[in-house]
Structures are given as structure tokens and as C-alpha cells.
Amino acid sequence: MSIVLGPNQFGKAEIRLVHVDRTTPVHRITDLNVSTALRGDFAAAHLTGDNSHVLTTDAQKNTVYAFAREHGVGEIEDFALRLGRHFVGSFPWIGQARVTIEQYAWERIVVDGEQHDHAFRRAGGERRTTVVTVDGDAAHVVSGIAGLVVLRSTGSEFWGFPRDHYTTLAETTDRILATEVTARWRYVGADHDFGPLFDGVRGTLVSTFARVHSLALQQTLYRMGEAALTSYPQVAEVRMSMPNKHHFLVDLTPFDLDNPDIVYQVPDRPYGLIEATVSRDDAPDPGPSWLAIPGFC
Numbered sequence: 001m002s003i004v005l006g007p008n009q010f011g012k013a014e015i016r017l018v019h020v021d022r023t024t025p026v027h028r029i030t031d032l033n034v035s036t037a038l039r040g041d042f043a044a045a046h047l048t049g050d051n052s053h054v055l056t057t058d059a060q061k062n063t064v065y066a067f068a069r070e071h072g073v074g075e076i077e078d079f080a081l082r083l084g085r086h087f088v089g090s091f092p093w094i095g096q097a098r099v100t101i102e103q104y105a106w107e108r109i110v111v112d113g114e115q116h117d118h119a120f121r122r123a124g125g126e127r128r129t130t131v132v133t134v135d136g137d138a139a140h141v142v143s144g145i146a147g148l149v150v151l152r153s154t155g156s157e158f159w160g161f162p163r164d165h166y167t168t169l170a171e172t173t174d175r176i177l178a179t180e181v182t183a184r185w186r187y188v189g190a191d192h193d194f195g196p197l198f199d200g201v202r203g204t205l206v207s208t209f210a211r212v213h214s215l216a217l218q219q220t221l222y223r224m225g226e227a228a229l230t231s232y233p234q235v236a237e238v239r240m241s242m243p244n245k246h247h248f249l250v251d252l253t254p255f256d257l258d259n260p261d262i263v264y265q266v267p268d269r270p271y272g273l274i275e276a277t278v279s280r281d282d283a284p285d286p287g288p289s290w291l292a293i294p295g296f297c
Helices: 043-047 057-071 076-090 194-211 217-231
Strands: 015-021 028-040 094-111 114-135 138-152 177-187 235-244 272-279
Touching (some): 015 057, 028 057, 076 094, 076 114, 076 138, 076 194, 138 194, 177 194, 217 235, 217 272
Antiparallel strands (some): 015 028, 028 094, 094 114, 114 138, 138 177, 177 235
């Protein structure tokens, strides 16, 4: 038996970066969490402690900050592509670079009915995401959203499921449907106007959730992905993870009160977790796009 080194990577995780555009009196703020990972010929570092091929994680962090100053940020996909191409072009032993970015949204504070020029409030828990992998001359872009909580107070059913000895759930033709959407979509190629594309795909996912009369969260998930692919040929596939955020009617009969679908309890766990990929049948090969992306998506 012999022991060998398998796939490996190293980088700097969760580099917090806030960029303030002060080119006009109306400031613009970009709040990011950036992680880098390099892949290539790093066997000697693992096997013998030879660091001659190791671009330090501190240097990777400094590169992120310096690029934000020298080139600005812009769309997170473009920023990640610039960083990834820089890392791969830096040394011949770096074959791939992966740059992962989460963007946190800020809204302007309204004062006397007007949006303030330089005062902001954090806009909830939703994040815009991208994972860019530069592989030699090729680039792969996976973008998405996380932490998007949506709810329908009616227009959702769940019935017709099999029953066994352990089934206690009652069928329903009217329920609250709520979920927290994590979605990532893989682009065909890397030469796009990413801002409008992101807004369009996100808007399509949200509006489809609102429009579809749901017979199951699985059906809603599929329709959301189908609508995004139909509307945007630049997208090859969509992967989604959507927990069922249960809302259960509270039994108020001990207090001589009825409860005609008005008062609910919302347990945070356990919860159903629905996950699926919706893709084009002619989608190009993903290459390393999904490599080391944690979870289903």
C-alpha cells in the first residue's frame, strides 16, 4: 500500500471588504465577503514543507484590497474574474483560481422624504453571490442568491401523498408556503453584462414563486428554475435549495376560540428541505464550476 496526496487547494477565506465610491456627492457602498482558493502544483508544500510554490494567503488578501482600489469593484462577477485571471497568470504552477464573493445589500436612509447621500441601513439578510473559477484560459461563472425569505399566505396545497404507519400529517388544500431560497445559476460563458442579468434572473425566480399555484414546494422550485432558463438563454442550469419553513395552526379550542387560518406557530426546526437542479438538455459541460461549492448549491 502507498499513500498519495489527493486534490488540494489553499487560499484566504472571508476577506471583508467595503468599497465606497466617492466620485459624486451621492456615495455608493459595496460590501463584500471574498474568499480565494488556488489549485495547482503544490505537492511539495504538503509532502516536504517546500513553500517555493506557495503564494501566501496574506498576499491573496492584499491583492483583493489592492484590486478594489486600483480597478474598483463593479459587478461582483467582473471583480472575481479580474482576481482569478490575475492569480492564474501570476505563476506557471497555479493552474486554477476560484474566487467566491457574497455581497451584502445596503439601502439609503430616508430623511424628510429624501434618500440621504451618504447614510445607509443594512437591507435584511439576503445576499448576492458568485463563484468564479478561472481554469487556464477558460472561466466559469456561477452566480446566485442566498437568504431570500419568501412567503405566500394562500395558494398552496399539499395532498395525495402515501400514508404509512408513521404518517400523521394531514392533507391540506390551503396552507402558508414559506421558504428561504438559496439559488445558484451557471452562466454559459463569462462575457456578460452581469448586473442586469442578475436582476432579471432574481426577479423571475421571485415573481414565479408568487404566481404559481403550488401543489408542492417541489413543483414551485421546478417552475422557478424553468422560468429562469426560459427567459435567459445565458443561463445553463439553476440549482436551488429551499427549506419548507413550516407554519402550523395553533389550537385555540382550550380558550374557547376558533382559529380560521389566522394564528400560526412557526417552529425553526426540524424542517423539510427541497433541493433540485433544473437545466437545459444541451447545457455545456460545467467543467470545474461546481467543484468545492458546499452543500447542494
